[in-house]
Amino acid sequence: MTPKLLQNVLEARHGISGLSNDKLHPRISYSEIPLDNAHHHERHPSMQKGEQQSSPRREFLLRQYNKFRHWARIASGVTNVISALFSASMESIMIYTMYKFYTTKDIFVEGRPWGPWAKGSVLWPTFMLAAASITTSLLALTALVALWCRRRHDAAFFSLLYAAGHIVAWVIVSVVYRVEKTEKDLWGWSCTDKARAIQQQLDSKKLNFESLCKLQASSWEVSVAEVVIKILSTGVSWYFDGKQKGLKIELVGDIGSAGFNQVTG
Numbered sequence: 001m002t003p004k005l006l007q008n009v010l011e012a013r014h015g016i017s018g019l020s021n022d023k024l025h026p027r028i029s030y031s032e033i034p035l036d037n038a039h040h041h042e043r044h045p046s047m048q049k050g051e052q053q054s055s056p057r058r059e060f061l062l063r064q065y066n067k068f069r070h071w072a073r074i075a076s077g078v079t080n081v082i083s084a085l086f087s088a089s090m091e092s093i094m095i096y097t098m099y100k101f102y103t104t105k106d107i108f109v110e111g112r113p114w115g116p117w118a119k120g121s122v123l124w125p126t127f128m129l130a131a132a133s134i135t136t137s138l139l140a141l142t143a144l145v146a147l148w149c150r151r152r153h154d155a156a157f158f159s160l161l162y163a164a165g166h167i168v169a170w171v172i173v174s175v176v177y178r179v180e181k182t183e184k185d186l187w188g189w190s191c192t193d194k195a196r197a198i199q200q201q202l203d204s205k206k207l208n209f210e211s212l213c214k215l216q217a218s219s220w221e222v223s224v225a226e227v228v229i230k231i232l233s234t235g236v237s238w239y240f241d242g243k244q245k246g247l248k249i250e251l252v253g254d255i256g257s258a259g260f261n262q263v264t265g
Contacts (some may be wrong), residue, residue, distance in 0.1 A: 058254055061077040072240035077147055080140040086226045087137035093219040094130035094187060097124070097186055101206065104207045110196055116198045116207055118189040125180040125187070132173045136166075136226070155221035163234040167227060174223040187216035 099124070105115045181188040189195055195209035252260045 002022075005054060016157050017209070020132035037247060058251070061247055061251055061254075065244060065251065068243040070245065071243065072237060073147065075236050077144065077235060079237070080143045080147070082229055082233075083226065084137050084144070086222050086229070087140065088134040090219045090222050091133035091137060093128050093131065093215045097126055097216060098130070100207065100212060103178050107206065109201065109211055112198070116195075116202065117186075118184050120184065121186060121189065122182075123185040123186065125177050125185050126216075129173060129223065132169065132223075135171075140167075140234060147252045160234070160238060163230065163237070167184050167234065168228065169176065169231050176221065177220055177223065187213070187220075190216060208226070 023182050101117060101121070104115050105121075107116055177187075181191075183189055183192055183194075190209045191213040195213075199207060199209045248260065
C-alpha cells in the first residue's frame with residue numbers, strides 16, 4: 001500500500017470517528033435552550049391591583065365589626081345591670097310585704113278574729129312576682145359575670161329565643177299580678193278603705209297599709225318597665241348581632257376562618 005493511499009484511509013477513518021462523536025454528543029447552542037421565565041411566579045398586574053384595592057375594604061370591614069362588637073357588649077352590660085336593679089327592687093318589696101304579713105297577721109283587731117288582713121288572704125301573686133324577680137336577678141348577674149369573664153375581643157352572647165322568652169314571661173307575670181289585685185290578695189287589700197280604717201286603730205309603726213299599697217303598686221310599675229326595657233334592649237342587641245354576623249360572613253369569605261380568628265382574637 002502506497003503512502004498516499006494509507007494517508008487517505010487514515011483521513012477517512014478520522015472523519016467517521018468525528019461524525020460518530022458529534023452524534024453521540026450533540027452540541028446545543030444557547031439559542032436552543034428554553035429560557036426560564038424569571039417572572040413565571042409573579043402575579044398578574046390586575047391581580048396585584050385587585051389585592052391592593054381589597055386591603056382597605058378589609059380594614060374597613062374589620063373596623064366596623066369591632067365597633068359593633070364593642071357596642072353590643074356595652075348594650076348587653078347596661079341591659080343586665082338595669083334588669084338586675086329592677087329585679088332586686090321588686091324582690092325586696094315582695095319579701096318585705098310577706099314579712100309584714102306573717103309578722104302582723106295575728107295582731108288582735110276588734111271584730112276580726114282572723115286579724116288585720118283579709119280573711120283567707122291570697123298569697124300566690126306575691127310569691128309569683130318574688131320568684132320571677134329572684135330568677136331574673138340571678139340570670140342578669142350570671143350574664144354580667146359571663147360578660148366580664150369573656151375575653152375583651154369576644155362578642156357578647158345574644159339569643160333571640162331567650163330574649164323573647166324573657167319578655168313573654170314578664171308580660172304574663174305583670175298581667176297576672178295586676179289582674180289578681182282584689183280584696184283578697186296582699187296588694188289589693190292594702191289599698192282598700194277597710195285596711196285604712198284598721199290602720200287607724202293600730203299603731204302605724206306596726207302595720208302601715210298605705211305604705212304597703214304604694215310599695216306594691218311601684219313593684220308592678222317596675223315589672224312593666226322591665227318588659228319595656230327588655231323589648232328595647234332586644235331590638236338594639238338584635239341589630240348589633242345581625243350587623244356582626246353579616247360582617248363576619250364577608251370577612252371569612254375574604255380571609256378565611258383562620259384569618260378571621262387571628263385578626264379578631
